[in-house]
Amino acid sequence: xxxxxxxxxxxxxxxxxxxxxxxxxxxxxxxxxxxxxxxxxxxxxxxxxxxxxxxxxxxxxxxxxxxxxxxxxxxxxxxxxxxxxxxxxxxxxxxxxxxxxxxxxxxxxxxxxxxxxxxxxxxxxxxxxxxxxxxxxxxxxxxxxxxxxxxxxxxxxxxxxxxxxxxxxxxxxxxxxxxxxxxxxxxxxxxxxxxxxxxxxxxxxxxxxxxxxxxxxxxxxxxxxxxxxxxxxxxxxxxxxxxxxxxxxxxxxxxxxxxxxxxxxxxxxxxxxxxxxxxxxxxxxxxxxxxxxxxxxxxxxxxxxxxxxxxxxxxxxxxxxxxxxxxxxxxxxxxxxx
Numbered sequence: 193x194x195x196x197x198x199x200x201x202x203x204x205x206x207x208x209x210x211x212x213x214x215x216x217x218x219x220x221x222x223x224x225x226x227x228x229x230x231x232x233x234x235x236x237x238x239x240x241x242x243x244x245x246x247x248x249x250x251x252x253x254x255x256x257x258x259x260x261x262x263x264x265x266x267x268x269x270x271x272x273x274x275x276x277x278x279x280x281x282x283x284x285x286x287x288x289x290x291x292x293x294x295x296x297x298x299x300x301x302x303x304x305x306x307x308x309x310x311x312x313x314x315x316x317x318x319x320x321x322x323x324x325x326x327x328x329x330x331x332x333x334x335x336x337x338x339x340x341x342x343x344x345x346x347x348x349x350x351x352x353x354x355x356x357x358x359x360x361x362x363x364x365x366x367x368x369x370x371x372x373x374x375x376x377x378x379x380x381x382x383x384x385x386x387x388x389x390x391x392x393x394x395x396x397x398x399x400x401x402x403x404x405x406x407x408x409x410x411x412x413x414x415x416x417x418x419x420x421x422x423x424x425x426x427x428x429x430x431x432x433x434x435x436x437x438x439x440x441x442x443x444x445x446x447x448x449x450x451x452x453x454x455x456x457x458x459x460x461x462x463x464x465x466x467x468x469x470x471x472x473x474x475x476x477x478x479x480x481x482x483x484x485x486x487x488x489x490x491x492x493x494x495x496x497x498x499x500x501x502x503x504x505x506x507x508x509x510x511x512x513x514x515x516x517x518x519x520x521x522x523x524x525x526x527x528x529x530x
Contacts, residue, residue, distance in 0.1 A: 228516050228519040228520070228523075229516060232512040232515060232516050233512070235512070236505070236508045236509070236512050237289070239504060239508055240285075240289070240501055240504060240505060240508070241285060243497070243500055243501050243504050244281055244284070244285045244288075244497055244501060245281065247492075247495055247497040247500055248281045248497070250492075250495055252495055253272070253277050253495050254275050254277065254301035254494055254495045254496055254497065255268055255271040255272045255275060255277055255301075256268075256495070257301070257493065257494040257495045257496075258271075258301045258302060258494055259271065275301060284497070288498060288501060292505065295307065297310070297498065297501070297502035297505065298498030298499075298501070298502065299498060300491075300494075300496050300498060300499045301494050301495070301496040301498075301499070302494075302496075306498050306499050306502035307502070309487065309499060309502075310484065310487065310502055310503065310506060312391040312482070313391075313482055313483050313484045313486070313487050314483075314484055314503075314506055316391070316392055316393070316481070316482050316483045317469070317472055317476070317483035317484045317485070318510070319392075319399075320399065320402055320403060320406065320472060320476075320481065320483060321406070321465065321468045321469055321472060323399070323403050324403050324406035324407040324410065324468050325410070325461065325464060325465055325468055327403065327407040327411070328407045328410035328411050328413075328414055328464055328468075329414060329457075329461055329464075331407070331411040331414075331415070332410075332411055332413075332414030332415040332417070332418050332460075333418055333457075335351050335354075335355065335411070335415045335418075335419075336351075336414075336415050336416075336417075336418025336419040336421075336422060337418070337422070337445055337450075338351065339351040339352070339415075339419050340419060340422040340423065340426070340445060340449070341441050341442070341445065343423070343426070348419075351415060351419070352416075352419070354412070355411070355412040355413075355415035355416050355419075356412065356416065357412065358408050358409055358411055358412025358415075359409050359410075359412030359413045359416065360412070361408070361409055361412075362409070362474075363405055363406060363409060363471040363474050363475050364474050364475075364478060366404070366405045366408050366409060367401070367402075367405040367474070367475055367478045367479070368478075370401050370404055370405055371383055371401065371478075374400075374401060375401070381397055381398075381400050381401050382395075382397060382398050382401075383401075383479070384398075384479060384480040385398040385399075385402070385479050385480050385481045385482065386398065387482045391482060392482070393481070393482065398479075398481075401479060402475050402476065402479045402481050405471075405475045405478075405479075406468050406471050406472060406475055409467075409471070410464045410467060410468060413460070413464065413467070414457075414460050414461070414464060417456060417457065417460040418453065418457060418460075420456075421452075421453035421456035421457060422445070422449050422450070422453050424453070424456075425448070425449040425450075425452045425453050426449060428452070430448060431444060431448050431449055434448050454521060455518075455521055455522035458517070458518040458521040458522060459515075459518045459522065461514065461518065462511070462514040462515045462517065462518040465510065465511050465514045466511045469507045469510070469511065472484070472485055473485040473488055473489065477489060484503050484506075484507070487499070487503060488500065488503045491503065
């Protein structure tokens with residue numbers, strides 16, 4: 193088998209030009225590395241602006257939603273002034289954004305700091321989402337690789353059909369099915385999540401059904417991505433050469449195909465993180481899980497713009513970091529190929 197590719201010498205036989213050293217060489221690379229960060233931050237700012245605008249378009253406001261029975265018009269006006277609702281939405285958005293770099297997410301319509309409200313539920317959602325993401329990627333890699341080792345066979349066709357069906361099922365359908373089978377019919381797992389003194393689920397088995405409800409559709413999605421990426425790699429010349437050399441199929445998969453498929457899998461993983469955090473709102477509500485799902489639902493009902501924006505900022509920061517990591521993995525892999 194041919195050895196590693198070596199850059200060809202210049203056609204005139206002369207020495208290859210030396211790479212420049214010093215700041216002139218470092219700054220362009222730093223600029224290229226900083227572009228994805230600026231792009232992701234810009235997207236996050238636009239998303240937060242859209243959140244403020246969307247809450248503003250809903251009927252009523254936070255003063256109406258949180259008003260107590262019998263409050264006078266003067267009381268309502270004072271409440272609106274206290275919440276800053278008498279100011280333009282653009283001004284309120286700017287004030288909220290200026291506090292964001294310092295970790296100040298504003299104050300809820302009930303007068304509590306947003307960071308305090310999110311301090312308990314958000315880590316619970318991160319635990320659930322991280323476990324679901326790990327299970328999704330592990331399952332997808334296993335199923336996608338299994339199907340790749342048997343292209344066109346019964347296993348490949350079965351994995352393709354099952355992954356498509358799993359991805360087509362919404363989280364609430366998977367949740368209801370799991371509740372019926374594992375809680376109502378067999379009684380193996382609890383139907384709702386009870387909270388311990390620390391605000392987390394009281395026992396590990398209360399995580400199983402929410403975890404599976406989130407992971408099953410994403411296993412389907414990522415399995416198709418992994419299978420497609422590996423199929424693209426299988427058609428490349430160096431993989432065909434390894435096959436002709438008689439290398440074991442598993443070694444070809446692990447050493448020649450999976451490394452090349454890594455950028456597509458990384459982007460799929462980051463995309464799944466966003467889908468998982470979005471699906472968590474529904475799943476957490478169904479299973480009474482102590483995460484940001486219930487917080488977000490209550491915030492929307494209260495027209496509580498700072499709290500909704502705080503949830504979006506926290507989840508958006510996590511998703512943006514994962515997307516940035518996927519961009520860096522892709523750029524590094526493509527750079528190594530060149």
